[in-house]
Amino acid sequence: MADIGLMHYLMLAAALFCCGIFVMMTKRNAIGILIGVELVLNSVNINFIAFDRYRLIHGLDGQIAALFVILLAAAEAAVAVAICMNLYKNLNTIDVDRGDALHG
Amino acid sequence: MHHPRQRPGKTVLLTFALAALTCVTMTSAQEPDFGDVGFEFPPEPPPQAADTPTEFDGVPLSIPGGATEALLFYLFGGTLLVSALGVCISRSVVRMATWLFFTLGAASVLYFLLGAAFLGAIQLIVYAGGTLILLVFGVMLTSKSPWVRYDCPRTEMAAAAGVAIVLFAGLLTLLTRTVWPGTAPMARGGTVAEFGKELLTTYLVPFEVASVLLLVVMIAAAYLARQDR
Numbered sequence: 182m183a184d185i186g187l188m189h190y191l192m193l194a195a196a197l198f199c200c201g202i203f204v205m206m207t208k209r210n211a212i213g214i215l216i217g218v219e220l221v222l223n224s225v226n227i228n229f230i231a232f233d234r235y236r237l238i239h240g241l242d243g244q245i246a247a248l249f250v251i252l253l254a255a256a257e258a259a260v261a262v263a264i265c266m267n268l269y270k271n272l273n274t275i276d277v278d279r280g281d282a283l284h285g
Numbered sequence: 286m287h288h289p290r291q292r293p294g295k296t297v298l299l300t301f302a303l304a305a306l307t308c309v310t311m312t313s314a315q316e317p318d319f320g321d322v323g324f325e326f327p328p329e330p331p332p333q334a335a336d337t338p339t340e341f342d343g344v345p346l347s348i349p350g351g352a353t354e355a356l357l358f359y360l361f362g363g364t365l366l367v368s369a370l371g372v373c374i375s376r377s378v379v380r381m382a383t384w385l386f387f388t389l390g391a392a393s394v395l396y397f398l399l400g401a402a403f404l405g406a407i408q409l410i411v412y413a414g415g416t417l418i419l420l421v422f423g424v425m426l427t428s429k430s431p432w433v434r435y436d437c438p439r440t441e442m443a444a445a446a447g448v449a450i451v452l453f454a455g456l457l458t459l460l461t462r463t464v465w466p467g468t469a470p471m472a473r474g475g476t477v478a479e480f481g482k483e484l485l486t487t488y489l490v491p492f493e494v495a496s497v498l499l500l501v502v503m504i505a506a507a508y509l510a511r512q513d514r
Contacts, residue, residue: 184351185354185358188460188461193395195453196366200373203448211427217372223389241483251407252495255411259502260506262423263505263506269427
């Protein structure tokens with residue numbers, strides 16, 4: 182087996198990113214869309230850490246960026262779940278297509 | 286109960302926009318020269334100083350290389366891809382969350398493999414143990430039955446798959462056509478001490494802003510989720 186290099190990790194992250202985009206486009210459930218966002222954020226983290234390991238960025242910068250991404254993902258999930266609960270309270274469903282009150 | 290879908294045109298429009306964008310990216314990727322944009326890759330760091338730790342409590346900090354790394358990469362990279370595809374094709378949101386758990390776990394192993402042991406642990410604790418549980422709570426609080434599902438029409442599914450595949454092809458083209466500097470990988474991962482020192486010196490301001498953000502988010506989430514308002 183060939184040695185694992187930067188390219189392997191980048192390709193894996195690209196595949197994960199596309200899976201996340203697909204999930205975001207096809208799911209109608211608000212929580213499902215949130216899961217797609219988590220997939221995309223994870224692929225970004227793999228990229229950051231791989232760049233760090235292969236020294237394309239300085240020192241530990243890539244790992245610190247990944248740490249902030251994890252933190253922001255947790256914060257975003259908390260607020261988004263609260264918004265989903267409000268959506269459910271008002272519409273009795275979390276089908277995002279039903280939340281079209283602002284649709285002109 | 287089924288809500289008629291009034292505007293399938295939007296998804297189609299988005300599909301074409303994204304596909305066109307990707308095609309433009311693919312065709313314009315002409316072996317980028319990083320010198321032109323004023324960006325320089327950092328110089329090779331000096332060889333390790335004598336006092337740099339190579340082991341901690343008897344555990345070597347070195348990263349596995351060669352065949353071990355390849356085996357672990359293909360094993361857990363495969364797990365990552367399979368479970369990500371599982372998220373894509375699951376129709377029940379609880380199944381999606383379960384597949385997501387395996388995705389997050391495999392990603393954390395890849396972090397360990399890349400020498401980011403601290404981040405691997407954080408990934409397991411915060412992501413798999415916190416965010417994912419929050420999502421499952423969200424599912425439980427927002428449906429009458431855990432197996433409730435909202436289906437997507439087949440045409441939109443096909444359009445989305447097309448966009449994802451074109452996007453992946455574009456990214457692969459971009460990755461293979463870029464000339465990456467062949468720097469040697471780090472011989473060992475960073476220790477938690479180095480990580481913390483960096484966080485409290487170079488990144489002190491973002492660190493403090495992040496703590497304020499967490500406080501704001503805590504108040505906001507509690508306010509939004511309040512029962513009687």
